[in-house]
Amino acid sequence: MKVEISRRRFLQGSVAMSIAGGVSLGSSSMMASAASPAKKVGNEDKKIATLCEMCVNKCAAIAHVRNGVISKLDPNPLFPKSRNMLCPRGNSGIQAVYDPDRLKYPLIRDGEKGSGKFRRVSWDEAYAYINEKLTKILDEEKDNRSTVAFCAGEGMAEHTFHSFFTMFGSAHFLNHASLCLATTVSGYSLTIGGYGQADLDNAKYVIMAGANRAEAIVTPDTMDFFKRTKGRGAKLITVDPRFTNTAAKSDKWLAVNVGTDLAFVLALTYVAIKEEIYNKAFVENYFNGFDEYKNHILSNNYTPEWAEKITGIKAKDMYEVAREFMANAPQAIYYQGRRTTWSKNDFQLRRAQAIFSALGGGVDVKGGICFGKSLPLVEHEIPSPMYAQAKPRIEKDEAAVVGGTGSWVAFRNMVLEKRSPYPIRALFNYKHNPMQNMPNNAKTAEFLKNLDLVVTIDTMPSDTVMLSDVILPECTYLERTDPVVSFGGIEPSIAQRNKVIDPMFESKPVMEIMRGLSAKLSKPLFEITKKYDEDVQSAIEDDSEEKVYADFDMTKPFEFDQEELNVHAVEKYEGAAEMLKEKGVFYPHINEYFKKTGVNDYEYYPEAQRAYSVRNTKFATPSGKIECAVPALAKKGIDAMPEWKKEYEMAVPAGKFRFVTGRHAQFTQSGTSNNRMLLNLVPENFAWINKRTAEKMGIKFGDTIEVASKVGKTTIKAYPTEKIGPDTLFFIHGFGNYSEALTLAHQNGGNDAAIIEDSIEPMHGASCLHDTIVEIRKV
Amino acid sequence: MARYGMALNYNNCINCKACESACKEENGVLLLPDHYRIWVGIKEAEGQFPNISIASQTYQPSQCQQCDNAPCQQVCPTNATYYSKEGVVMVDPTKCILCTYCINACPYDARYVDNRTNTVDKCTFCSDSRLANGETTTACQATCPTKVRVFGDLDDPNSEISQLLVNKEYRQVKSHLGTKPKLFYIL
Numbered sequence: 001m002k003v004e005i006s007r008r009r010f011l012q013g014s015v016a017m018s019i020a021g022g023v024s025l026g027s028s029s030m031m032a033s034a035a036s037p038a039k040k041v042g043n044e045d046k047k048i049a050t051l052c053e054m055c056v057n058k059c060a061a062i063a064h065v066r067n068g069v070i071s072k073l074d075p076n077p078l079f080p081k082s083r084n085m086l087c088p089r090g091n092s093g094i095q096a097v098y099d100p101d102r103l104k105y106p107l108i109r110d111g112e113k114g115s116g117k118f119r120r121v122s123w124d125e126a127y128a129y130i131n132e133k134l135t136k137i138l139d140e141e142k143d144n145r146s147t148v149a150f151c152a153g154e155g156m157a158e159h160t161f162h163s164f165f166t167m168f169g170s171a172h173f174l175n176h177a178s179l180c181l182a183t184t185v186s187g188y189s190l191t192i193g194g195y196g197q198a199d200l201d202n203a204k205y206v207i208m209a210g211a212n213r214a215e216a217i218v219t220p221d222t223m224d225f226f227k228r229t230k231g232r233g234a235k236l237i238t239v240d241p242r243f244t245n246t247a248a249k250s251d252k253w254l255a256v257n258v259g260t261d262l263a264f265v266l267a268l269t270y271v272a273i274k275e276e277i278y279n280k281a282f283v284e285n286y287f288n289g290f291d292e293y294k295n296h297i298l299s300n301n302y303t304p305e306w307a308e309k310i311t312g313i314k315a316k317d318m319y320e321v322a323r324e325f326m327a328n329a330p331q332a333i334y335y336q337g338r339r340t341t342w343s344k345n346d347f348q349l350r351r352a353q354a355i356f357s358a359l360g361g362g363v364d365v366k367g368g369i370c371f372g373k374s375l376p377l378v379e380h381e382i383p384s385p386m387y388a389q390a391k392p393r394i395e396k397d398e399a400a401v402v403g404g405t406g407s408w409v410a411f412r413n414m415v416l417e418k419r420s421p422y423p424i425r426a427l428f429n430y431k432h433n434p435m436q437n438m439p440n441n442a443k444t445a446e447f448l449k450n451l452d453l454v455v456t457i458d459t460m461p462s463d464t465v466m467l468s469d470v471i472l473p474e475c476t477y478l479e480r481t482d483p484v485v486s487f488g489g490i491e492p493s494i495a496q497r498n499k500v501i502d503p504m505f506e507s508k509p510v511m512e513i514m515r516g517l518s519a520k521l522s523k524p525l526f527e528i529t530k531k532y533d534e535d536v537q538s539a540i541e542d543d544s545e546e547k548v549y550a551d552f553d554m555t556k557p558f559e560f561d562q563e564e565l566n567v568h569a570v571e572k573y574e575g576a577a578e579m580l581k582e583k584g585v586f587y588p589h590i591n592e593y594f595k596k597t598g599v600n601d602y603e604y605y606p607e608a609q610r611a612y613s614v615r616n617t618k619f620a621t622p623s624g625k626i627e628c629a630v631p632a633l634a635k636k637g638i639d640a641m642p643e644w645k646k647e648y649e650m651a652v653p654a655g656k657f658r659f660v661t662g663r664h665a666q667f668t669q670s671g672t673s674n675n676r677m678l679l680n681l682v683p684e685n686f687a688w689i690n691k692r693t694a695e696k697m698g699i700k701f702g703d704t705i706e707v708a709s710k711v712g713k714t715t716i717k718a719y720p721t722e723k724i725g726p727d728t729l730f731f732i733h734g735f736g737n738y739s740e741a742l743t744l745a746h747q748n749g750g751n752d753a754a755i756i757e758d759s760i761e762p763m764h765g766a767s768c769l770h771d772t773i774v775e776i777r778k779v
Numbered sequence: 780m781a782r783y784g785m786a787l788n789y790n791n792c793i794n795c796k797a798c799e800s801a802c803k804e805e806n807g808v809l810l811l812p813d814h815y816r817i818w819v820g821i822k823e824a825e826g827q828f829p830n831i832s833i834a835s836q837t838y839q840p841s842q843c844q845q846c847d848n849a850p851c852q853q854v855c856p857t858n859a860t861y862y863s864k865e866g867v868v869m870v871d872p873t874k875c876i877l878c879t880y881c882i883n884a885c886p887y888d889a890r891y892v893d894n895r896t897n898t899v900d901k902c903t904f905c906s907d908s909r910l911a912n913g914e915t916t917t918a919c920q921a922t923c924p925t926k927v928r929v930f931g932d933l934d935d936p937n938s939e940i941s942q943l944l945v946n947k948e949y950r951q952v953k954s955h956l957g958t959k960p961k962l963f964y965i966l
Contacts, residue, residue: 072804075922085924091800214793217924222793226925230790243824245793248836255829312829599916599939600926665795677803680810681796690828722828 049076049584051497053477054089054096055668056154057219058485060584061086061093063478063500070094070478070500078585078594080491080604083223088666092677096476097504101674101743102459103473104505113449114467116740123506126470127520133453133469135524137425143389143532145169147425149411153432153671156482156497157474157510161430161457163557164514168525169387172394172424174406179437182764184340186401187350191627192363193620194371197489198333199612200225200234202367205328207321209239209261209353211337214246216663218338235328237321239264239313241660242688242730243723252321257312258658258728258770259343263644264318265334265352267307270297271322272359279329282361286617286625293355293628296641310649312725329360331367339663342770345648347763351630352642358626364619366612371620373611374488375587377569385552388533394420399765400636407765408438409758412447426453430510431474435463436670436734439756439767440711457513460674461741472513475503480511484566484580490611491604493587494573496566496580515558522554638763652773657689657729659709659772661752670734673745684749686719688730689776694720699778707731709755709774716750729774781932782866783904784845784961785917786943791925792838794819798919798927805908805918809895816891816902817842817919840927842919843868843889843902844952844960851881851890851901859898866961867906872898886953887960904930933961 045066052059052073060079064072073093077084106126111117121129134148141147149172150165152158158175165173177185188195200206201224213222228234229249238250239261247253256264272278273294283290304315304322325332334357340346362368396402398410412434415424427448434444441463448454448467456468459476482497503509508516526549529536539548563581570576576586587593587604595603618624629640652658666682667673687705699705703718707729714736724730736751757772802808802817817840824836846852849868852860859874860881875898882890882899893900904910905917914921920928931940940963943949949963 072918074918083924084921085926086797086801086922087795087924088797088800091797091804091922094804215795217795219924223924223926226793227788227791232790243828243831243836245838247831248824248833248838249793250833253829253831253833599929599931600920600923665793665797676810677800680803680812681799692827721823722826722831723824725828 048498048500049582050478050500051156051482051495051584052086052090052093053155053497054093054672055217057082057217058156058487058495058497059086059090059219060495061090062584065500068501070097076584077596077602078583078590079495080220080493080587081487081489081495082219084600084602085219085223087217088678088681089668089672089675092672092675093476093478095675095677096459096672097478097501099460099674099676101461101741102476102505102507103461103465103471104507105473106506107471109469113469114445116466118471123508123516124520126472127517130453130455130470130517131520131524134426134521135528137452138525138528139531141423141425143387143528144422145387145390146171146392146394147423148172148428149174149424149426150428150430151175151408151432151434152430155431155477156485157480158430159483160510160514160558164518164554165428166384167518167554167557169385169390171390171392172406172411173404174408174411175432176437177403177405178407178409178764178766180339180341180766181337182341182403182405182766183346183761184336184338184350186764187347188336188354188369190621190630191351191354192358192369193615195336196363196369196371198335199367199370199490200228200333203234203331203333203362204367205235205237205325205332206335207237207239207325207333208246208250208335209256209264209337210340210342211335212240212244212246212662214249215244215665216338217665235324241725241728242662252317254313254317254321255725257310258660259345259648259650260311261342262345262349262352262642262648263302263307263310264313265349265356266297266300266302266642266644267304267311267315267318268322268325269352269356269359270302271304271319272326272356273297275323277323277326278359279326279361282330283359286619287358287628288621288623288625289628293641296643300643302644310644326360330362330365332360332362333357333367333369336369339769341761341766341768342660343648343768344759344761344771345645346761346766346768348639348642355626355628355642363626364613364615370490370612371614372489373492373614375486375492375494375573377484377486377494378571379569382556383551387529388535389529391422394422394424395765399760400633400638400763402765407760408434409760409767410765412438412443413758415450416443416447425451427451427455429454429456429458429464429468431458433458433462433464433670435467436737436751436753438758439753439769439772440758441751441753442712443758444753457510459507460671461739462670463738466739466741473505473507474513475507475509479503479507480509481562481566482509483562484569492611493585493604494570494576494580495585498581498584509562511558511562515555518554518558522552523549525554526552633763650771652727656773656775657727658770659707659752659755659774660728660730660770661733661756662730663734664732667732667734670737673734673737673748674742676744679744679748685716685732685735687716687750687776688719688721688724690724690726690728691720691722693726694718697776697778699776704779705776706779707750707755707774707776709757709772711757712754714750714752714754715779729776780864780934782934782961783930784933784940784963785904785920786929786940786949786963786965787840788927788929788965789839790965791927792819792840793925794821794838795924797922797924798840801918801922802902805905807895808900809893811894813891814893816900839964840919841887841889841952842962844887844958844962845902845904847959847961848957850884850886850956850958854880854884856880863906865906867904868901869903869906870898870900872896875899886956886958
């Protein structure tokens, strides 16, 4: 018997697009294009407002173009988030555009995987090749779309790639979150109702543990804060196994044993509760389950004396920090941090930090952790299709909560260990470098080699690109207009990356790549769906094939021009589209509010208009209050309240080291590893080893050492220093690339992806980056 | 006529080297070893782990001190090094014979042989680049995340730099040599 079904049943979700469906060219943009002057020949000098993409911060820049060549990038003072600055990476964007090693043409592998042999093809040949492979895979897998996985690096065009993924209908999207900040975002969100923005412009007391804002720059945090440290308004306590540049800017540096921060926070909490120095009014009004938490902390005896043995931090320092923190509260912040998943307890650590911060009342208040306002864009969604044969995410049960961005390590390992309930056959990769960003790169290499099809879209021939089958060259961020983005915060704004120069060689923006690829794939892949999807078959019987196909048409999200989409996204703000194109930044009343206050300084919003407090006493948590306990998670094996466990104590065997990694201001992971300017500033990474330990081992500055763990090894030059403890080894992430096509980065320095073990924490399956023991020898 | 100087809130410096990269892009300094007009002087931390003296690690952003009484100008045999009307110590590439006397004479180690211009080059407060284009900031100042540098006219009593020097304590580097540097490090 046939059942009447509506075509709508195939729609499982939607793809957000920044455009009103079917709206034709707006008059504003037609005016704009008519008004733009004809291209002059000769000495053409122009300035274009754009946004940086050398890291995740998206600082506003003004590009100077002379005769079609980008000659300089200057900071754009209009953007409240980046505060009129460009860091060394921002300045080095020019070298990213003009890097001779850039991917220039579509390539198809022409030799063994990993041989580095590719042949140049046309875009259409590349699309045809992908189409041929994909239709075969999906036919063999009976339209189980989830056999094809998608992964992406952070960026403003990630959204566009994600639309492609959604239309394709796979369950597998993977990105940096499980290799980065998943635990801290959810730890703070589930506790205080959001990750928030630390108001470092007004905080009086800040604990930065592991976070290294003097080196790992985050805007506006870094900009605001280091003008106020060193006795100039803000007291800074740095908790770090290393003496970082941030430590050098602090009032107190506490050298914590790696992976024991949770014991430190619990001890601070103990002092605050035991001495009743917390903000009682705030706790009374806005805490849910405080008595339970109080009892938990006190009955477990999380005293500073207890924590001293675990953390290596003196008890008296913990008493002092807890008391000073509460004395300065609510203008006191336990800073959230970013790339945080260090150890198995990381989610609990972030929960404990958030609760401790909230004990002072420093949430949703000036000088505390603020949530700020956002400026909504006009979002229009187009429905995405439902594929009956697409199976659920394979690694969904590998951690308590595996979200929409997956657990990369769990996913990869299940595939490798053949624990996947169905085969994973192909990977689409946008601007992501799993060979460098994921621990245990020997496994990543094997994973990539085993796949039938790896398609990588990138600008540079990374280690992952070299293990791909099809390479699609993206243009760099200065060669494209990206989706307009709204930046919420204390001083919210909207900013737009405008194209500075036309794409070089045969490179293209992702929007165009997705448009071309979806046009090639859409109909052949629908044929496969028709063959295996009974719902689709009966729908076609009821209705016309044309109508059913309309729901599965993969080309829909990519029909419009990005600049036109951006105009519509901001149509509710008068004058925004023009200003974003001309000046790169917009927010309501910008012309009235924005003021120059000194040779370097600007005011973005008058004090009364800044969104310090927005929650109106109700937090975005299930109870509307600060959550001391999360009992729902207990059912999934995640402790309802942060507690210290014996298993968190990891002894470092004599003669060995616990390895920690990190970032500095001159490089952004592996993405900038081949940049000539940055290499000119910092030619390679060095392994920090305690000076006295190095002396005993006969290791001097510049000696090459081999660093080996259970999973691999790498070589690197030594930097003996007293800024690190005798049982810890550190070097910066992103170096030691294997790709021979990266002329400058090839085998330059040490590669941490080769040595870090691939364990995951239980909450999100995020990879534990600081749980590896290494040994070293001079070579 | 303006007389240019620079005040440095050097306690703000996080040693990110944005200034160095902006200077190189702005002024076309080749990306070669030992080619730089500005730099960050680092004093490494003293002490033994974990007892490190926090105050001992400092960053001192540095460049040509734009001396009013510049030793490099005094020793230059061809007058390639000269003062601009604004008091900036400049180099005329058509006159420089690469004798490098200036390198030896400069007590601040601020000069280097530039393989592109074939001169013993140095910081010129972006006189040929930004100031010539009508900008009022140097590249190192404009790009700085923590706003270390304040560039301006020392002869204008109302300029931000003049006000800073009136209201804040500062020190100058090796001023006992009589060089009269126009860089001022705000304490």
